Amino acid sequence: MPTSSPNPYLPFGENKHADWYGKDIISVKQFNRKDLEYIFGVAHEMRGMVERVGTFDLLKGKILANLFYEPSTRTSSSFTAAMERLGGSVIPINEVKYSSVTKGESLSDTIRTLECYADVIVLRHPETGSAAIAAKAAKKPIINAGDGIGEHPTQALLDTFTIMEELGRSSTGTRSGLENLTVTMLGDLKYGRTVHSLARLLSLFDNIKLNYVSPDILKMPKEVMDEVGAGNISQAEYSSLEKVLPETDVLYVTRVQKERFEDPADYEKVKGAYVIEPGMMKTAKQNMIVMHPLPRVTEISMDFDDDPRAAYFRQMEYGLYVRMALLAMVLGKA
Ligand code: NCD
Numbered sequence: 001m002p003t004s005s006p007n008p009y010l011p012f013g014e015n016k017h018a019d020w021y022g023k024d025i026i027s028v029k030q031f032n033r034k035d036l037e038y039i040f041g042v043a044h045e046m047r048g049m050v051e052r053v054g055t056f057d058l059l060k061g062k063i064l065a066n067l068f069y070e071p072s073t074r075t076s077s078s079f080t081a082a083m084e085r086l087g088g089s090v091i092p093i094n095e096v097k098y099s100s101v102t103k104g105e106s107l108s109d110t111i112r113t114l115e116c117y118a119d120v121i122v123l124r125h126p127e128t129g130s131a132a133i134a135a136k137a138a139k140k141p142i143i144n145a146g147d148g149i150g151e152h153p154t155q156a157l158l159d160t161f162t163i164m165e166e167l168g169r170s171s172t173g174t175r176s177g178l179e180n181l182t183v184t185m186l187g188d189l190k191y192g193r194t195v196h197s198l199a200r201l202l203s204l205f206d207n208i209k210l211n212y213v214s215p216d217i218l219k220m221p222k223e224v225m226d227e228v229g230a231g232n233i234s235q236a237e238y239s240s241l242e243k244v245l246p247e248t249d250v251l252y253v254t255r256v257q258k259e260r261f262e263d264p265a266d267y268e269k270v271k272g273a274y275v276i277e278p279g280m281m282k283t284a285k286q287n288m289i290v291m292h293p294l295p296r297v298t299e300i301s302m303d304f305d306d307d308p309r310a311a312y313f314r315q316m317e318y319g320l321y322v323r324m325a326l327l328a329m330v331l332g333k334a
Contacts (some may be wrong), residue, residue, distance in 0.1 A: 014332035017190060021332035024135040024142045028153045028201040029227075036204065040161050042325035043318075043332045050085060050321065054304055058333050059088035065118035067110070068145070069101070069125045070095040074316055075145045075155070076292060079122045082323040103159050108137035115140040120330055123147075141330040149191045149260055155293055156197035158319035163250055165318060166289050166311055178202070182247050184211040186274055187254035187299055189220040191261075194293040195254055196224050203231030210235045211244045215270040216257070241274060247285050251276070253292045253299050276300045278307065 014023060019038075031039075046228075051055055064083040068076050072094070080090045091114070101110060101305055107125065111134045114121055123134050124145040131144035146152040160178070168178055183202060185195045189212050199220065202208050210233060212220045225235055240243055245251070253276060261267040275298060276290060289311040292300060296312070304310055328334035 002216070016332055018329070018332050018334070020329035020334070022141055023089040023330055024082070024131075024138075024144075025134055025153055025326060025330065026131045026142065026144045027151050028197045031157075031201065031204070033204050034166045035327050036160065039157060039322065039325050040164060042328065043321040045159055045253055046321040046324040046328075048325075055085045055087065058254075058328055059083065059331060060332055061070035062086075062120070063091060064327065065091045065114040065120040065121045066090060066093065067096075067114060067121060067123050069096050069123075070146065072124055072145070074319065075152075076122075076125065078147065078319045079143075079323050079327075081320055082327055085320070086324055088259060088327070088328060103219070107134055111137045111142070130309040134142050135138070143326065146193055149193050149196070149257070151197045152193040152293075153197050153201075154323060155194045155319070156201045157326070158315065158322040159198050159252070159293070160192070160201055160292060161322050162291060162311060162315045162318045163289075166314070167249060167287075170203060176210065181205075181209045181249045182211065182244075182281050183247040183250040183252060184208040184241070184244050185220070185252045185254070186213045186241060188218045188256045189214045189254070189269075190218040191257035192254040195220070195252065198252065199224055199228050199235075200243035203228040203233045205231050209247075211238060211248070213238045213244065213274070215239065215273045217266060218270060218273075241280075242283075245280070246285070248284060249288050251284070251288065253290060253296070255292075255297055255299060272298055276279060276297055279303050281307065281309070284309070286292075 045238050066076055067077055076094055083090050107130060111121060115138050120141045121138060122143045122145050123131055126147040126148050128150035131142060131147045135142040144151060144153055164178060188194050199210060216239065219237060228235060256271050258267050286307055292312040294312060325334060
Protein backbone atom coordinates (compact mmCIF):
# COMPACT_ATOMS: atom_id res chain seq x y z
CA MET A 1 0.00 0.00 0.00
CA PRO A 2 1.49 3.36 -0.97
CA THR A 3 2.23 5.56 1.99
CA SER A 4 1.83 9.31 1.90
CA SER A 5 4.66 10.10 4.37
CA PRO A 6 8.06 9.36 2.80
CA ASN A 7 10.32 7.29 5.01
CA PRO A 8 13.62 9.19 5.37
CA TYR A 9 15.46 5.90 5.77
CA LEU A 10 14.60 4.45 2.40
CA PRO A 11 17.57 4.61 0.03
CA PHE A 12 18.06 8.02 -1.53
CA GLY A 13 20.91 9.69 -3.37
CA GLU A 14 24.05 10.85 -1.64
CA ASN A 15 23.91 14.47 -0.64
CA LYS A 16 27.32 15.70 -1.71
CA HIS A 17 26.52 19.10 -0.24
CA ALA A 18 25.76 17.75 3.23
CA ASP A 19 28.11 19.26 5.84
CA TRP A 20 29.75 15.95 6.74
CA TYR A 21 29.92 14.37 3.30
CA GLY A 22 33.43 13.03 2.62
CA LYS A 23 34.84 14.41 5.91
CA ASP A 24 37.41 12.62 8.05
CA ILE A 25 36.83 12.12 11.77
CA ILE A 26 40.27 12.45 13.30
CA SER A 27 39.98 14.44 16.52
CA VAL A 28 37.23 15.75 18.80
CA LYS A 29 38.76 19.19 18.23
CA GLN A 30 36.83 19.35 14.97
CA PHE A 31 33.41 19.39 16.70
CA ASN A 32 31.37 22.24 18.15
CA ARG A 33 28.13 22.09 20.17
CA LYS A 34 25.98 22.34 17.05
CA ASP A 35 27.78 19.36 15.51
CA LEU A 36 27.19 17.33 18.66
CA GLU A 37 23.49 18.16 18.66
CA TYR A 38 23.30 17.02 15.05
CA ILE A 39 25.27 13.79 15.58
CA PHE A 40 23.28 12.85 18.68
CA GLY A 41 20.01 13.67 16.92
CA VAL A 42 20.92 11.27 14.11
CA ALA A 43 22.15 8.66 16.65
CA HIS A 44 18.82 8.94 18.46
CA GLU A 45 16.96 8.27 15.22
CA MET A 46 19.26 5.33 14.48
CA ARG A 47 18.35 3.88 17.86
CA GLY A 48 14.66 4.18 17.02
CA MET A 49 15.16 2.53 13.64
CA VAL A 50 17.19 -0.36 15.10
CA GLU A 51 14.48 -0.90 17.70
CA ARG A 52 11.73 -0.82 15.06
CA VAL A 53 13.25 -2.60 12.07
CA GLY A 54 16.72 -3.83 13.07
CA THR A 55 18.42 -3.41 9.70
CA PHE A 56 17.63 -1.01 6.88
CA ASP A 57 19.13 -0.07 3.54
CA LEU A 58 20.48 3.45 4.03
CA LEU A 59 24.06 2.46 3.06
CA LYS A 60 23.21 -0.37 0.69
CA GLY A 61 26.09 -0.87 -1.75
CA LYS A 62 28.59 1.00 0.42
CA ILE A 63 31.72 -0.72 1.72
CA LEU A 64 33.67 -0.04 4.91
CA ALA A 65 37.31 -1.12 5.33
CA ASN A 66 37.87 -1.81 9.03
CA LEU A 67 41.67 -1.60 9.45
CA PHE A 68 42.90 -2.51 12.93
CA TYR A 69 46.63 -2.60 13.77
CA GLU A 70 45.82 -3.00 17.48
CA PRO A 71 43.47 -5.39 19.28
CA SER A 72 39.81 -4.43 19.49
CA THR A 73 36.54 -6.11 20.34
CA ARG A 74 33.97 -3.34 20.77
CA THR A 75 35.18 -0.66 18.37
CA SER A 76 35.78 -3.07 15.53
CA SER A 77 32.60 -5.11 15.95
CA SER A 78 30.40 -2.07 16.57
CA PHE A 79 31.59 -0.45 13.34
CA THR A 80 30.90 -3.74 11.55
CA ALA A 81 27.46 -3.99 13.14
CA ALA A 82 26.77 -0.32 12.34
CA MET A 83 27.64 -0.77 8.66
CA GLU A 84 25.65 -3.99 8.36
CA ARG A 85 22.60 -2.59 10.15
CA LEU A 86 22.65 0.17 7.54
CA GLY A 87 22.70 -2.40 4.74
CA GLY A 88 26.38 -1.90 3.81
CA SER A 89 29.24 -4.37 3.90
CA VAL A 90 32.68 -4.58 5.52
CA ILE A 91 36.23 -5.58 4.60
CA PRO A 92 37.68 -6.60 7.97
CA ILE A 93 41.46 -6.34 8.38
CA ASN A 94 42.29 -7.08 11.96
CA GLU A 95 44.91 -9.73 11.46
CA VAL A 96 47.44 -7.29 10.02
CA LYS A 97 50.00 -10.08 10.14
CA TYR A 98 48.21 -11.69 7.19
CA SER A 99 48.17 -8.46 5.18
CA SER A 100 50.95 -6.74 3.24
CA VAL A 101 51.79 -4.66 6.32
CA THR A 102 54.12 -7.51 7.38
CA LYS A 103 55.93 -7.14 4.04
CA GLY A 104 56.80 -3.60 5.05
CA GLU A 105 54.02 -1.71 3.29
CA SER A 106 53.60 1.86 4.58
CA LEU A 107 50.37 3.02 6.17
CA SER A 108 49.80 5.49 3.33
CA ASP A 109 50.11 2.76 0.69
CA THR A 110 47.77 0.44 2.62
CA ILE A 111 45.24 3.27 2.85
CA ARG A 112 45.55 4.10 -0.87
CA THR A 113 44.93 0.43 -1.62
CA LEU A 114 41.89 0.06 0.58
CA GLU A 115 40.22 3.19 -0.74
CA CYS A 116 40.19 1.60 -4.19
CA TYR A 117 37.80 -0.98 -2.77
CA ALA A 118 35.98 0.80 0.04
CA ASP A 119 33.98 4.02 0.50
CA VAL A 120 35.14 4.73 4.05
CA ILE A 121 38.06 3.50 6.20
CA VAL A 122 38.04 3.02 9.97
CA LEU A 123 41.61 2.93 11.32
CA ARG A 124 43.11 1.90 14.66
CA HIS A 125 46.88 2.27 14.90
CA PRO A 126 49.45 2.29 17.74
CA GLU A 127 51.03 5.62 16.74
CA THR A 128 49.67 9.02 17.73
CA GLY A 129 49.00 11.06 14.60
CA SER A 130 48.56 8.01 12.35
CA ALA A 131 44.93 8.83 11.56
CA ALA A 132 45.96 12.29 10.34
CA ILE A 133 48.66 10.72 8.14
CA ALA A 134 46.10 8.30 6.71
CA ALA A 135 43.65 11.13 6.07
CA LYS A 136 46.34 13.01 4.13
CA ALA A 137 46.96 9.98 1.93
CA ALA A 138 43.26 9.21 1.35
CA LYS A 139 40.58 10.78 -0.77
CA LYS A 140 37.87 8.79 1.00
CA PRO A 141 36.83 9.52 4.62
CA ILE A 142 39.06 8.17 7.41
CA ILE A 143 37.56 7.57 10.85
CA ASN A 144 40.06 7.45 13.73
CA ALA A 145 39.28 4.43 15.93
CA GLY A 146 42.20 5.18 18.28
CA ASP A 147 45.70 6.43 17.41
CA GLY A 148 48.11 5.31 20.13
CA ILE A 149 47.75 7.46 23.24
CA GLY A 150 46.42 10.31 21.10
CA GLU A 151 42.67 10.34 20.58
CA HIS A 152 39.63 8.10 20.27
CA PRO A 153 37.03 10.55 18.97
CA THR A 154 34.19 8.11 18.22
CA GLN A 155 34.50 6.72 21.77
CA ALA A 156 34.26 10.26 23.21
CA LEU A 157 31.17 10.89 21.10
CA LEU A 158 29.51 7.70 22.33
CA ASP A 159 30.56 8.50 25.90
CA THR A 160 28.99 11.95 25.69
CA PHE A 161 25.88 10.49 24.04
CA THR A 162 25.68 7.98 26.91
CA ILE A 163 25.88 10.76 29.52
CA MET A 164 23.18 12.71 27.67
CA GLU A 165 20.87 9.75 27.30
CA GLU A 166 21.34 8.68 30.93
CA LEU A 167 21.63 12.00 32.78
CA GLY A 168 20.90 14.82 30.34
CA ARG A 169 17.26 15.18 31.29
CA SER A 170 15.46 17.42 33.73
CA SER A 171 12.88 16.07 36.19
CA THR A 172 10.14 16.90 33.67
CA GLY A 173 11.77 14.60 31.13
CA THR A 174 12.92 17.28 28.73
CA ARG A 175 16.47 17.21 27.42
CA SER A 176 18.59 19.58 29.45
CA GLY A 177 21.97 19.16 27.83
CA LEU A 178 25.01 18.55 29.94
CA GLU A 179 25.20 21.49 32.31
CA ASN A 180 26.17 21.27 35.97
CA LEU A 181 27.68 17.82 36.05
CA THR A 182 30.69 16.56 37.95
CA VAL A 183 32.62 14.02 35.91
CA THR A 184 35.39 12.10 37.67
CA MET A 185 37.93 10.32 35.48
CA LEU A 186 39.78 7.55 37.27
CA GLY A 187 42.85 5.44 36.52
CA ASP A 188 45.29 5.76 33.65
CA LEU A 189 44.82 9.33 32.48
CA LYS A 190 48.27 9.52 30.92
CA TYR A 191 48.05 6.74 28.35
CA GLY A 192 44.25 6.44 28.09
CA ARG A 193 43.25 7.98 24.77
CA THR A 194 39.54 7.79 25.61
CA VAL A 195 39.88 10.29 28.46
CA HIS A 196 42.03 12.61 26.34
CA SER A 197 39.21 12.85 23.83
CA LEU A 198 36.38 12.90 26.38
CA ALA A 199 37.87 15.71 28.50
CA ARG A 200 38.33 17.81 25.36
CA LEU A 201 34.79 17.13 24.18
CA LEU A 202 33.21 17.92 27.56
CA SER A 203 34.97 21.28 27.57
CA LEU A 204 32.40 22.38 24.97
CA PHE A 205 29.69 22.34 27.66
CA ASP A 206 29.03 24.83 30.47
CA ASN A 207 29.64 24.32 34.16
CA ILE A 208 31.08 20.86 33.98
CA LYS A 209 33.52 20.00 36.73
CA LEU A 210 36.23 17.54 35.79
CA ASN A 211 38.05 15.63 38.54
CA TYR A 212 41.12 13.67 37.51
CA VAL A 213 41.98 10.86 39.94
CA SER A 214 45.15 8.93 39.13
CA PRO A 215 48.47 7.69 40.50
CA ASP A 216 51.17 10.32 40.23
CA ILE A 217 52.83 8.69 37.21
CA LEU A 218 49.54 8.43 35.27
CA LYS A 219 48.28 12.02 35.45
CA MET A 220 46.27 13.73 32.71
CA PRO A 221 48.80 15.27 30.25
CA LYS A 222 49.38 19.01 30.68
CA GLU A 223 48.68 19.60 27.00
CA VAL A 224 45.15 18.19 27.37
CA MET A 225 44.53 20.12 30.62
CA ASP A 226 45.65 23.36 28.97
CA GLU A 227 43.27 22.85 26.05
CA VAL A 228 40.36 21.90 28.32
CA GLY A 229 41.11 24.87 30.59
CA ALA A 230 40.34 27.24 27.72
CA GLY A 231 36.63 26.29 28.01
CA ASN A 232 34.07 27.13 30.72
CA ILE A 233 35.03 24.17 32.85
CA SER A 234 36.89 23.53 36.10
CA GLN A 235 39.55 20.85 36.53
CA ALA A 236 41.17 19.40 39.65
CA GLU A 237 43.64 16.57 40.23
CA TYR A 238 43.53 14.01 43.05
CA SER A 239 45.27 10.77 43.94
CA SER A 240 42.38 9.37 45.99
CA LEU A 241 38.78 8.82 44.92
CA GLU A 242 37.25 9.00 48.39
CA LYS A 243 36.89 12.77 48.62
CA VAL A 244 35.29 13.34 45.21
CA LEU A 245 33.09 10.24 44.94
CA PRO A 246 30.08 11.72 46.84
CA GLU A 247 29.81 14.74 44.45
CA THR A 248 30.37 12.68 41.28
CA ASP A 249 27.60 12.36 38.66
CA VAL A 250 29.69 10.36 36.18
CA LEU A 251 32.54 8.14 37.31
CA TYR A 252 34.57 7.29 34.20
CA VAL A 253 36.85 4.36 35.04
CA THR A 254 39.78 3.39 32.80
CA ARG A 255 42.06 0.39 32.44
CA VAL A 256 45.75 0.88 33.22
CA GLN A 257 47.18 0.65 29.68
CA LYS A 258 49.77 -2.08 30.25
CA GLU A 259 50.87 -2.15 26.62
CA ARG A 260 51.96 1.53 26.69
CA PHE A 261 54.41 1.35 29.60
CA GLU A 262 58.11 1.69 28.81
CA ASP A 263 59.12 0.01 32.10
CA PRO A 264 57.04 -3.04 33.14
CA ALA A 265 58.04 -2.38 36.77
CA ASP A 266 56.06 0.88 36.64
CA TYR A 267 52.99 -1.02 35.49
CA GLU A 268 53.32 -3.45 38.41
CA LYS A 269 53.37 -0.48 40.82
CA VAL A 270 50.08 1.02 39.63
CA LYS A 271 48.10 -1.84 38.07
CA GLY A 272 45.73 -2.31 40.99
CA ALA A 273 45.67 1.32 42.13
CA TYR A 274 41.85 1.62 42.11
CA VAL A 275 39.11 -0.99 42.29
CA ILE A 276 35.42 -0.05 42.29
CA GLU A 277 33.48 -2.30 44.65
CA PRO A 278 29.85 -2.23 45.85
CA GLY A 279 30.81 -1.27 49.43
CA MET A 280 32.60 1.94 48.54
CA MET A 281 29.79 2.98 46.19
CA LYS A 282 27.51 3.52 49.22
CA THR A 283 28.95 7.03 49.50
CA ALA A 284 28.10 7.80 45.85
CA LYS A 285 24.83 9.39 44.66
CA GLN A 286 21.95 7.08 43.79
CA ASN A 287 21.40 8.73 40.39
CA MET A 288 25.03 8.82 39.28
CA ILE A 289 26.48 6.47 36.64
CA VAL A 290 29.69 4.47 36.35
CA MET A 291 31.15 4.28 32.85
CA HIS A 292 34.13 2.42 31.37
CA PRO A 293 35.20 2.22 27.71
CA LEU A 294 36.07 -1.46 28.34
CA PRO A 295 37.83 -3.86 28.38
CA ARG A 296 38.08 -3.88 32.16
CA VAL A 297 40.68 -5.92 33.96
CA THR A 298 40.37 -5.55 37.73
CA GLU A 299 39.37 -1.88 38.10
CA ILE A 300 35.63 -2.56 38.48
CA SER A 301 34.58 -5.58 40.52
CA MET A 302 32.08 -7.82 38.72
CA ASP A 303 30.05 -7.66 41.93
CA PHE A 304 29.07 -4.11 40.93
CA ASP A 305 27.68 -5.12 37.52
CA ASP A 306 24.08 -5.57 38.73
CA ASP A 307 23.94 -2.12 40.30
CA PRO A 308 21.66 0.12 38.18
CA ARG A 309 24.40 2.77 38.24
CA ALA A 310 26.72 0.44 36.28
CA ALA A 311 26.26 1.98 32.83
CA TYR A 312 29.21 0.37 31.01
CA PHE A 313 27.22 -2.28 29.20
CA ARG A 314 24.56 0.23 28.13
CA GLN A 315 27.39 2.51 27.00
CA MET A 316 28.50 -0.10 24.44
CA GLU A 317 25.04 -0.19 22.91
CA TYR A 318 24.95 3.61 22.56
CA GLY A 319 28.19 3.22 20.59
CA LEU A 320 26.39 1.32 17.86
CA TYR A 321 23.94 4.20 17.26
CA VAL A 322 26.65 6.86 17.28
CA ARG A 323 28.79 4.90 14.80
CA MET A 324 25.76 4.34 12.56
CA ALA A 325 25.20 8.10 12.61
CA LEU A 326 28.83 8.88 11.75
CA LEU A 327 28.96 6.41 8.86
CA ALA A 328 25.72 7.76 7.41
CA MET A 329 26.99 11.33 7.76
CA VAL A 330 30.38 10.93 6.10
CA LEU A 331 28.77 8.96 3.28
CA GLY A 332 26.28 11.77 2.61
CA LYS A 333 23.18 9.91 3.77
CA ALA A 334 22.28 11.90 6.87
C1 NCD B 1 39.67 1.60 24.70
C2 NCD B 1 40.78 1.83 23.71
O1 NCD B 1 41.06 1.00 22.86
O2 NCD B 1 41.35 2.92 23.80
N1 NCD B 1 38.78 0.59 24.34
C3 NCD B 1 37.78 0.84 23.45
O3 NCD B 1 37.98 1.33 22.36
N2 NCD B 1 36.53 0.54 23.84
C4 NCD B 1 40.15 1.50 26.11
C5 NCD B 1 41.17 0.47 26.49
O4 NCD B 1 41.72 -0.25 25.67
O5 NCD B 1 41.44 0.40 27.68
